[in-house]
Amino acid sequence: MGTKKLFYSLSSPSTNFLIVGDDRYFLLTVANGVPIFVPDRCPHRGGPLHLGKFVEDGRKIKCPWHRYCWRKESIERKFLPVIVNRQCLTLAIPKNGNKEMKIKEIHKAFML
Numbered sequence: 727m728g729t730k731k732l733f734y735s736l737s738s739p740s741t742n743f744l745i746v747g748d749d750r751y752f753l754l755t756v757a758n759g760v761p762i763f764v765p766d767r768c769p770h771r772g773g774p775l776h777l778g779k780f781v782e783d784g785r786k787i788k789c790p791w792h793r794y795c796w797r798k799e800s801i802e803r804k805f806l807p808v809i810v811n812r813q814c815l816t817l818a819i820p821k822n823g824n825k826e827m828k829i830k831e832i833h834k835a836f837m838l
């Protein structure tokens with residue numbers, strides 16, 4: 727049985743950060759016009775990857791907490807599926823049980 731999803735349409739094209747319940751997602755890149763939102767938790771100990779830096783010609787992301795580097799493509803694999811319908815972008819966000827999840831959209835400056 728797969729993970730339940732919450733379908734959420736972004737209200738603004740400038741949104742690049744989402745807070746969903748206890749989880750955070752940031753816009754890592756845009757591929758073929760499709761935004762790639764990924765979890766903002768470093769695989770090591772949950773550091774804020776959106777505050778990291780691209781290194782090795784953009785192939786890796788250096789976490790700001792312990793400075794481990796992660797391949798960008800391994801982070802990209804955790805992307806939120808997105809449905810593009812004209813100007814509307816709808817993200818499929820993993821749902822944590824039946825709990826109601828508050829979603830907050832943010833536009834913020836990244837260090838990446």
Ligand code: FES
Nearest residue numbers: 768770773789792
């Ligand atoms: S939390 Fe990212 S390197 Fe430790």
